[in-house]
Amino acid sequence: xxxxxxxxxxxxxxxxxxxxxxxxxxxxxxxxxxxxxxxxxxxxxxxxxxxxxxxxxxxxxxxxxxxxxxxxxxxxxxxxxxxxxxxxxxxxxxxxxxxxxxxxxxxxxxxxxxx
Amino acid sequence: xxxxxxxxxxxxxxxxxxxxxxxxxxxxxxxxxxxxxxxxxxxxxxxxxxxxxxxxxxxxxxxxxxxxxxxxxxxxxxxxxxxxxxxxxxxxxxxxxxxxxxxxxxxxxxxx
Numbered sequence: 424x425x426x427x428x429x430x431x432x433x434x435x436x437x438x439x440x441x442x443x444x445x446x447x448x449x450x451x452x453x454x455x456x457x458x459x460x461x462x463x464x465x466x467x468x469x470x471x472x473x474x475x476x477x478x479x480x481x482x483x484x485x486x487x488x489x490x491x492x493x494x495x496x497x498x499x500x501x502x503x504x505x506x507x508x509x510x511x512x513x514x515x516x517x518x519x520x521x522x523x524x525x526x527x528x529x530x531x532x533x534x535x536x537x538x
Numbered sequence: 539x540x541x542x543x544x545x546x547x548x549x550x551x552x553x554x555x556x557x558x559x560x561x562x563x564x565x566x567x568x569x570x571x572x573x574x575x576x577x578x579x580x581x582x583x584x585x586x587x588x589x590x591x592x593x594x595x596x597x598x599x600x601x602x603x604x605x606x607x608x609x610x611x612x613x614x615x616x617x618x619x620x621x622x623x624x625x626x627x628x629x630x631x632x633x634x635x636x637x638x639x640x641x642x643x644x645x646x647x648x649x650x
Contacts, residue, residue: 468638479637525629529583531579
């Protein structure tokens, strides 16, 4: 069964450093998303991406964040200058175009720890 | 703004039925999701309701009343593996906006 994959599973970085979180969505999917979940808190939407551009973003997704689909398979989230409060689990998700269920498939997540 | 309320924790017995409620206050309602999330894992999609009524999918059913700002997830024939957090998320905004707002989740504990 196809699945969304994410690398790395755990990333430790120092405050102020740049990090790139990588995702490989399911191959025939066209919508891609990033979410984050701070430990013990709610899942929060960051951004959605379709047709090589951002379709929606939340207030959290400020200028320090960016997304890119550098090739036909990868989807990345870059955090330019990490802050302590960026420590969270980051989930990538994808869905296909067909159907009205809006069913998304989540990857296993990348745990980002900023020290 | 959005406000989504779910009970923090529920317990139930294996083989029983449990109903997890979700109430919401939002403008521009576009749909409501239920997800299951096991500890340390990613959410998995359970259901998406746009119209009022009950939708059944195997042991899980989801109900929506838009006029009451209310939904529930019904789990039948509970199994130990159903112990997880259940997340209600509301999609809202103008122009068919996707952006979902998640509740804090209901931690369900199934005991023998």
